[in-house]
Amino acid sequence: MKQFCQTCLAGLMSVFVMFGFSISEEVQAEETGQTAYVDVSVATLWSEPNETRPVDAPSIGNPVDMWEWTTGMSYEQKLWLVGNLQTQALYGQEVTILEEQGDWVKVAVHGQPTPKNDLGYPAWMPKSQLANDASFSTLKDIKEFAQVTDPTAWLFEDKHRSDKFKEISFNTRLPVVAETKDAILVATPSDGKKWMSPDAVSIYSSQEDIEKPDGQNLVDTGLKFLGLPYLWAGTSGFGFDCSGFTHTIFKAHGITIPRDSSVQATHGTPVERDDLQKGDLLFFAYNEGEGRVHHVGMYMGNGKMIHSPNTASTVEIIDVFESDYYSSEYAGARRYID
Template identity: 65%
Template structure:
C-alpha cells in the first residue's frame, strides 16, 4: 500500500442553501490559489488593516507576520482556519461580496469531505483554465523553507517568493533551473536546488522517521502563526501536516483528528517521526496540541503564538502533564 493515508471524512451539515446576510450558495466549482499562500478565515471581511498584506494579490506575508505584535497575532486565534498554497486546488462553496468560502483540497477534515473550509478574498483565486490541463502531471515540489520564482532563465528578475511544499507543474527541465507553470501568469523559472521533481504523488520516496525529522528541522526558529501552513509560519498541526505532506503522506489537518488516525503507539515504543498528542484535563480531554517525536524524550513542535518551531523535552515542554498518546503514520 502506497504512502497516502486514506482519510474517511465524516460529512457534516454545511448550512442552508438559502441566502443569509448576503451569503449565497453557489454551484460547486473548482479554482486555484493565485498567491504564495492564501489565508482562510472563519468569516468574510474579518481582516483588520494590519492583515491587509495577507488579503491582496500578490500577498506580502513577511510584512504581515513581522508587523504584528504578540497581541495582534493572538487575535488571529479562532479567526483564521488554515492556509492554501500557490497552485493548489479549492472548491468554491459560497460567495459574499468580494469573498468566497472554499474547501482546500488535500487537507482532510470531518468538517467537509472536499477539504478544509474557510473564507478568502476572491482576488486570490483564478479559474486557471489553461493551468488545469496540468492536473496530475509532473510537478516541482519546493523543498526549501521558501524559494523564489523568477521571470528569466538566469534567475535574476524575481517574480514571487513561494513556500515549502508548493507544487507547480514542470514544463521544461534544464541543468540548473526548471520552467514551471503558474496558475494565472504563464511560465516562471526556479532554481533546481530549491525543488524535487516527481511524476506524481506516488513517486515521492517512502520516508523514514528520520527523513521526516530532517525535513522539520529546517524550520527551527520560525515564528508560530495560528492556522499557518507554510514556510512563512506554522501552527502546531499545520507543521506536522505539511512536513508529512512534503514527504508524500497525507494526514488530517487538525491535531484532534490526527490523533484519531494512524496506528496507536505506546509511550515506551516511540520512534522518531511518531506524532505526540496533548489534551486538556491532564490528557483526558480534547486534544489541542501535537508534536513530532525526535528521540531521547524530545519532540519538535510549533507550540504557540509566543514562540517558534523548537525542540523540547516532552516532560518539560509545558505539555508533559497533558500527554494523551501517540500515533504512527509511517509504514514499515
C-alpha cells in the first residue's frame, strides 16, 4: 500500500505541475544533473527512498560496515532485499544526481550500462554517502589509478600500513598520488590521501591500458570469490548477485558490459552450445529457456559454470548441463572477448 500511495502521489504531482500549482520542497523531487562521487566503501542503491529497515543501518550511513550488514541479516531479511535494491556503486565511483528528496538522492551510476537511463544505472541512495571534492575530480581526470585486485583491501592512514582507515572492494579505482616500494598513496573522495599495499592493486594510466583478457583470465578472477555469500544487487567483494558478478569481473579487465542479466543476454556475440569457451556467459530463462532471462553465469570449460546463484547460496562451481534445473532453463550464451 505504501508503494501504491507513492505512485499515486507522483501522478498527482505531475497533474499539479501541468496546471501551474506549486509543490512544497518537502514533496517535490528536485532535478539536479550534478555529478558526485561515492564516499563510502560500497553504496547500496534502493528502489525507493526511505524504505530501509533497522537491520539495514550499517549500509546507509557514512561510513558503512558491509560485513556487519550482510552477516547480520537472516535469510528472510536478505530475501526481502529482492526488488527493494537495484545495484551498488563503489568508493570513488562517479554518479549523476537525477533527483533529490529530503536526505536521499536518485543517481545514475556511471559505468553500469542499462536501458533504464543513458547516464547509468538509476536508483536511490542516502545523500550523506556522496562527496563532490573538486580536487578529487581533477585527480581522477589526470592521474593514473590503482585498481583493487583482492576481494577486499584496506586503506591506511600511514605508509607503514599500521593504522587502518577503510576496507574497500575489489575493482575500486582511486587516483594514484605517489608510489614507494612498500606502499601506494591514493586520493579519496573526501578524506584526503591514504596508503595502500601495492600487492592489493594494479596501476593503470587509463581503462584502455588494462590488458585485454582471455577466457582463463576471467575464470581466474571469478575463482577469487568462491564461497562469497550472494547479495541481491551486489557488485562488490562483499557480495554479488548473478549479473553483478559477471559485470564486475569483466569491468575489472577493462570491458564494460550491461549491468543486468537480461541485457547482457542481448549484447556480445551469440555462441552455440557446442562452441562454448572459457569466459562465455551462459543465460537462463523461465518457461524452459523461452521466457524472460533471470540468471547468468560464466562458463569455465569442461561443462562447468561459476556463478552467484541465489540468496541461499554462495559463489559456486557446478556442472551446468548435468543440472536438471539449469539445463532445462538454458537460454543461450554470449561472448564478450575476442
